[in-house]
Amino acid sequence: MTAVPSIVPVILSGGSGTRLWPMSRAERPKQFLALTSDETMLQLTARRTPEDAGYAAPIIVGNAAHADAVEDQLNAIGVAPSAVILEPMGRNTAPAIALAAIAAGAGEQPLLVMPSDHVIADVPAFHAAIAAALPLVSDGWLVTFGITPDAPETGYGWIKVGAPIAEGVHHVDRFIEKPPLDRAEAMLAEGGHAWNGGIFLFRADRYLEVLNREAPDMVAAAQASMDKARRDGIRVWPDADAFAASPSDSIDYAVMEKAQRVAVVPVAMGWSDLGSWDALDAISDSDDGGNTHAGEVIAVDTNNCFVRSDGLRVALVGVSDLIVVASGDDVLILPKGRSQDVKKIIEALKAR
Template sequence: MSETQTIVPVILSGGSGTRLWPMSRPERPKQLLALTAEETMLQLTAQRTPGGERFAAPIVVANAAHADEVEAQLSAVGMAPSALILEPVGRNTAPAIALAAIAAGGGAAPLLVMPSDHVIADVAAFHRAIEAALPLVAEGWLVTFGITPDAPETGYGWIKIAEEIAGGVHRVERFVEKPPIERAQAMLAEGGHAWNGGIFLFRADRYLEVLGRESGPMVDAAGAAMDGARREGVRVWPDADAFARSPSDSIDYAVMEKAGRVAVVPVSMGWSDLGSWDALHAISERDNGGNAHAGEVIAVDTAGCFVKTDGVRVALVGVKDLIVVASGNDVLILPRGRSQEVKKIIEALKKA
C-alpha cells in the first residue's frame, strides 16, 4: 500500500449508551455528550483522523433521530462527513458496517471502523498501530486492535495473540467471549492476550466478501437498502423495509471470528470504552481525597467519590466510595464498583 493511501474512517454512532444514565439517554446518548473534555465523544473520535492526505472525510452511521445533532457537532469541529448514513432500525454492527462499506464504493479502500464513544488518550500510538497494519490490510487481512490489558476484565471480549506476521502485527489465534472472572484472571496472568477494543481496519471489498460468504442475507439486505436509499446532501436514508430484513449481528460474531486471515495489533493507547461511571472515575483527575467531580459540587470529609452534575448543586458530607450523578430531574446514587448495575434501573424505569 502506498504511503499516501487514503484511509476512510467509519464512525459508528448508533448506540443508546444507557449505562451512563441519567446523563446518557436514548434521545441524547453518551457519544453526543462532553464527558472527558470540552468536546463530545463523537467530536473527539472524528478528530483522531483529521482529513487530508492520510484520512478521508469520515462516513458516519447513526440513528436517524440524531441526524441534526451529529451533523451540527461534526460541523462545529470542522469534520463534516462525506456520508451520514441514518439507520432506520438498529441491526447491530455488522450490517451497519456493510452500509458504510457500500457507501465507500465497496472497493479496495481501507476502512478504519471506530465506535464513537471510546477514549483514546495516546492518539500517536493509535496512528502507529494503524500504519503497522496497513501493509497486511492491502493484502486482504482483517485487522483488529488489541488493547493491552491491565485488569481481569469480564465485560470485554479477549483476543489470544499468536505469532508475529509483520512488524507489530500478529495472527489472531482465537477470540474469547466475555469470560468469567477466573478465566480473565488466568489470561491476564498468562500474558499473550489483549482486550478486543472493537476498532477494526480492513478493505471494504474484503469485508463485504467475508460477510457475504458467512451471512449472505445481511449483505443482500444492506445492498438493497442502499440501492433504494433516499439522499439529501451528505445524509443517506437506507430503505427501511430492505434494511429491516437484515439479520442482526455484531461484526465480531458475523465476520471476525469466522474469517481466515485475521490479525491483531496489540497497542497501549490509553483506551477506555467508558462503559460505566466507574470507568469514567478511573480516567478522571481526582483531588487529594480521591474524589472526581464535575459541575457544582461541594464535598466535605468525603473520599473516593465520583460526582457529576449538569445542573443542581450536589453536596456530600462524611461519605466515601459513592457514585452520584445528577441530570435534569434524575439523581443516581450507588456504591463505586457497582455502576454496571445501572441497567437494573433502566429495566425498572421501563416497567414503571
C-alpha cells in the first residue's frame, strides 16, 4: 500500500468581512482581527494544521489587497505557506479552490479546505474527524464535515446524513438550502441532520475531475490563469484576464451537490462561523451582569450588553440587551438579536 501524501491545508481568506462592521472592513476583514483570543482568526486557523502533526505547508487563497497582512500574520506565528495565491477578483469558492488544487500539483494530495475566519474550540475532535475521513478520501471520495446542530439555524445550509460508510463517516443523503424556521426546527427535532460548515477534504485530482465535468469553463479559466501567473517568492498572482473568464460559483453548487461519492463526517467541535456580533457574543465570557466587553468600557446599572471598542472609551448607564461596537470614527448600536441587520448599515453607507 502506498503512503498517503501529507494533507495540504487550503485556507480561504478572500472574505470582505462586512458582517462585523465597524471593526471588520473590506480593507481589514474579520480573518485579520483578534476576536476570540490574542491571535487573529487567520492565525488560529493556520495553527490547527501544524507540520509536526503530519500536515504540509498551507496554501492560502486570498485577496490581492491583503498580501502583506497574510504574510505578516503567518510569519508572526512561524507558519510558512507554500503559496499565497492572490485572486485578482472574487469568483466564489469553487474557482478559488481550483487555483489551490492546481498549485498543489493537481495530483493525489488530500486538500483540507478551511475558511480562515471560523472558530473551532475542540481541535482534537476536528483532527479525529479528519482521520476518520482520510481513508475514504484516499479512495477518491469527497468529504464534508457536518456540524452537530444545537439550534434551528436558518442562516446555514443543512445536510441530511445518510447511511454509514465507515466508522464515523456517512453518505450525504442530500444538501438542503438555508431553510425557513419551521423546517429548521423540524430537522433539529428529527435528528440525522447537520449544518454545512464549509470545511472539506478531498484529493486535488478528484476535485478538479468533478469540477471539469460539471463546469469545464471554470477549470479552463483557473488553469490558464495559473499558467500565466506572475510569481514572486511564495506569492502567486493568477492572470487577471484569464481568471475573469471563470464563472462564479460556490463549491457546494458546482461540485458537492453534483458529485457521486460524497460523504459527511458529523462532528461536534465547538464550531462557529462568527457571522455576526450576536454569534461572537454567544461564545464570549460575560460578567456578573451578563455583559461581555473588550476595550475601555464602563458599564453602570447595565445588563446583558455586548460592548467592544478598539480605541474610544464607551460608557453605558441603565441599558440592557444592546450591542455596542466602536472602531475608529464609527460606533454601531443595535439591539441584541438584530446584528444581521448590519448589512442595512453597509447598504446605507454605500448609498451615501
